[in-house]
Amino acid sequence: MSWRLECGACGRLAARPLATVCPDCGKPLLARYDLADLDGEALRRAWAARPAGMWRYREIMPLDPDEEPVTLGEGGTPLLELRLGGQFEDMTLLVKDEGLNPTGSFKDRGLCAAVTRAVHEGATDFVIPSAGNAGAALAAYAARAGASARLFIPEDTPEGVARRCEHYGADTTRVDGLIDECGRLSAEYAAETGAFNISTLKEPYRIEGKKTMMLEIVESLGWRPPDAIVYPTGGGTGLIGSHKTLSELRELRLIDGGTRLYAVQGSGCAPIVRAHAAGATHAEPWRDASTEAWGLRVPGALGDFLILEALRESGGGAVAVPDEAMMTAALELGAAGVGACIEGGATLAAARELRRSGELKDGETVVLFNTAHLLTY
Incomplete structure (x- = not known):
């Protein structure tokens, strides 16, 4: 193709x-x-x-007919129904459990696609800034491809996450700063060494891997898109990919209609929520970002305009929730048998707010994303 x-x-x-x-x-x-x-x-x-x-x-992925992907068996994750009762009694609430990917998170999809494309085009060395899960994914897929990987991660990245990165043989540098500082150092490293910078939205193919989450959801629902999704949003690649998938499926005449897309961020780092509320087309960087959800601690996203466009065009919105609510909701998902990370908990906490405000309605099918397994932390 x-x-x-x-x-x-x-x-x-x-x-x-x-x-x-x-x-x-x-x-x-x-x-x-x-x-x-x-x-x-x-x-x-x-x-x-x-x-x-x-x-x-x-056929709608960045792979030529004579090429094979660099794969570890990613994708095909379950779509689980949640029976939580209460305010969700009169709707279908589902969770896409991405914690069952090879390195334990949805990052496997994006990095698999990006590494596959890059190695077919000659890349042998990679660099990435990461709060943890993307670093582990790059380390694993680079190792699978026989390539090297350099990771820049915040100093306060959970020890278990850092150990996963090192397990796959990547060179890991801890940084006194947030993901934006890691991004600066990654760009410098790429310029100095010629390593391919595979940062979020600094190349085009991580979106293509992430979009397959929505493809699987729509296929699981009998080629009927859900009424809404609630997505934990840092860099926003998966949200952008979901919007792109729905557009492609409509063009292929495989679905009618669309899905309202809702972004959820932490109260201590919510640049997309603030920009959406203001009706802005770009998000100003968030100063002094702070949240225990490391995947959501992204002060400024390169694809902010694409995220906001997806929310606006889909008729969705954006919600900020405090860390305590995320943690409580992650435990609630655990009680339903889902090994949810804190970012996964954020989606349930946001769904409660959206249900209370009337955004999520009786009879609707709503999908939450658990983006990583609790054991990744």
Whole structure:
């Protein structure tokens, strides 16, 4: 399947080999496929006949016909129904449990796609800034590909997360600062050494891996999109990918309608929530970011305009919840048998707020995302 790369901001087309960001405006690039050349119904039959996993959708993934992915068996995670009663009694509440990916988080999908594309285009060395889970995923997939990986992680990253990164053989540097400082050091390292910088939205293919979560959800629901999803949002790759997936499936005539997308952030770091409330198209960086949900501690996202566009176009919104509510909700998910991380707990806490405000309605199907297993921390 052929694809082109197009800037998500200015629309400029970019060259494919080892692409990073738009050469004109520095904003994220998006992969665009020639969907008009595909038969949606034939695709659906082909996908159903293949084993579970994100590469079953390879016709709308960044993989040439003669290429094979760098894979550890990612994707194909369960969509579990939650029977919590109370305010959720009259609706269908589901959780997409991404903790069952090979390194324990949804980061496997994005890094699998990005590493696959990069090694096919000649990359042998990678660098990434990470709050932890993305670093572990890059370390694992780089190891699988026979490539090297350098990780820059905040000094207060949980010890268990750091040990996972080191387990896969990556060179790990702890940084006195947040993810933005790690990002600066990663860019410097890439410039000095020639390593490929695989940071969030600094290359176009992590979105393509993350979009397969929504593909699996829609397929599990009989090719009917859910009414709403609630997504823990740091860099926002998965939210952007979900919006992109729904658009692609509509173009393939595999679904009608859409899904309201809701971003959830921590009260101590909520730049997207603040920008959405103000009706802004970009989010100002959040000063003195603080939350125990390390995956949500992103003061400024390169793809902020794409996140806000997805929320606005889908008719969704954004909610901030305190750490205590996230932790309580993660335990509630645990009592339902889901090994939820704190970011997963944030989605249930946000769903309660959205239900109280009337955003989530009786009879609707709503999907929460547990983005990592509790054991990742």
